[in-house]
Amino acid sequence: MTAQATFLPPLERSKWMRFLTVFLFYVTQGFPLGLFFYAIPAYMASSGASTTEIASVVGLSNLPWTLKLVNGFLMDRYTFLPMGRRRVWLLGAQGTLVTMCIVGALLAPGGRDVLLLSALGFVINSATTFQDVAIDGMVVDIMGEDEQARAGGIMFGAQGFGRATAVALSGWLIQHYGISAAYLAMAGILSTVFVYGLVIREREGERLLPWSHGQAHPRNLAIQVEAWWPLLKKSFAAMIVPASLLFIPILLMRSMPTGGFEAYWPVMTSELGEWSTTDYTNVVAIEEYVLAAFGLLVGGWGIDKIGPKKSLLAVMTLYIAGFVGMNLLVDEWSANWLLVGMIWYFNFCSLMYAISMIPLAMSLCRPEVAATQFTLYMAVGNFGAPLGASLVAATAGAGEPILWFGVLATIIAFGFIIVLITRFPKGHSAVVDHEVPQGAGMAPLTD
Structure with missing residues (x-):
């Protein structure tokens, strides 16, 4: 099999192939x-597991998402360039x-095998x-x-x-x-998407498989960092600019509500609603399908029109209103209309927060360390999930669910x-684009 033995164009030459690839791998x-943060917690709740036991499994399943910064460093430092910068890791x-699986x-x-479920959750999520x-x-x-705002909508x-x-x-x-x-x-x-990954290429002339014909793309060779110190130094420099430092707590807050809800919703619906x-x-x-369609068709497009900063401020306002509302409606928590509405409302907020972010x-990422820097941001964001699970265990798990919603409202x-x-740059900064004219991403626009 040669590098050209595929009917699919390389991703660099096809916008729709780029979107399709993001869609398929994000679906999988x-x-x-879905298995470890919804189905298995419900399975455990129906088997008599406590909030603390469920939170343990959810927390350990979330833990690899907080360690993604290691993944980014490894991928920027080590790869097999004849197959592209990322594809060998993807496969x-x-x-x-x-x-x-x-x-x-x-x-x-x-359902009560907490250790085994936690271990599987940790490895599979890793x-x-x-x-x-x-x-x-x-x-x-x-x-x-x-394409980035639309890509964000497709991702989530x-x-x-x-x-x-x-x-x-x-x-x-x-x-x-x-x-x-x-x-x-x-x-x-x-496994079906794994097969798809075998027949795509990132750039023209690359190999499909290690033993196929093909070669590394000149652009990838030009930006590949071949030593740890330059990679660490460039990544650190990109992370400590003022806008980046201010952005870090915003990332951390993204998944705190989700991490707590994933642990508490199964118990809340089982014990109060008898589900x-x-x-x-x-x-x-049902709500995930509807929100997924909304994210794909409307979410990214709408945020692109409104602007990500304004959208994020609007979502935070919705979050705060929802947390305050739950405390005001505490006497209705066993009502099905509130339980269903709560799941829909807060998952909508979570989706739009993520797409806005x-x-x-991406606008803060330096091209030559894009994977590392973007991964650092996402790792910080995901670290909020186990924090949220721990927080709900300490509040709702201790019999104080009202305190849980109050703390979240204050944090948001x-x-x-x-x-x-905070003033965020529009796109990659001019300094970065001129420093790295052949950096990762599309060629920079110049006057």
Whole structure:
């Protein structure tokens, strides 16, 4: 098989191929998230697991997402350039996901097997983070600035679509056929996108496989950092500019509500609403499908029109109003209308927060260390999830759920002030573009 033996154009030459690739890999990225952050917590709740036990599994499943900064450094430092800057990592991560889902099917952990569920959650999500960093780095490398907001909508819309499918499918399979059937279904679906990854190329003339004909693209050779010290120095310099430092707490706040809700919603709906596993997963799946479609079709486009900073401020306002509203409606928490509405409302806020954040993060990235810097930002953002899970365990898990919503309202209000006073650059800064005219990403525009 030669580098040209594919009917698909390289990603650098096809806008729609770039969007399709982001869509497919983000869909499969959603499957482990749907399984470990929705279906398995519901499975555990229906098996009698406590909030603290569920929070342990959710927290350890979230932990790899906080360690993504290591992934970015490894990918910027080590790669196999004849196959592209990111693709070899993408294939390795996707193959590991398939393998570990098969292992999960063979081990078949029960709903109270906290240690085994935590271990599987950690390993599978570790592989997912490598896949995530690889596709994110590819986006920053190849997509132009005019595509980034739309790419953000596709990222989180596709991830939501995959997550919703995983929640609905795995919830139904777990209840009727057991946990092994859910793992096997995940492995089958993930393997189809692995095959797609085998037949695409990032740039013209690259290899499809290590033993194929082809060569590294000159642009990739020009920007590859071949030593640790320059990589660390450039990454540190990019991270300590004022706008970047102010952006870090905003990133941290992104997933704090989600991490807490993933641990507390199954218990809240099971104990207060008397929902079954499929009651919960069906509600989550429906709203995830709707929000995924919204993110794909409207989210990125709308934020591009409104502006990411204004959009983020609006979402933070919605978050604060929702947290205050939950405390005011505490007497209605057992009502189905409130439980369903809560899931829809806060997941909508989470989606729009994430999509608003992506173009702001990309605008701060230096091209030669784009994967590392963007991954650092995303790792900081994901670190909020285990913090949120720990916070809900300390508040709602200790019998004080009202305190949980009050703390979140205060944290997001603080973030609102930071965003309001921060001035973000539009696109890559002129200094960076002139310093690295052949940097990762589309060629810089010049007058």
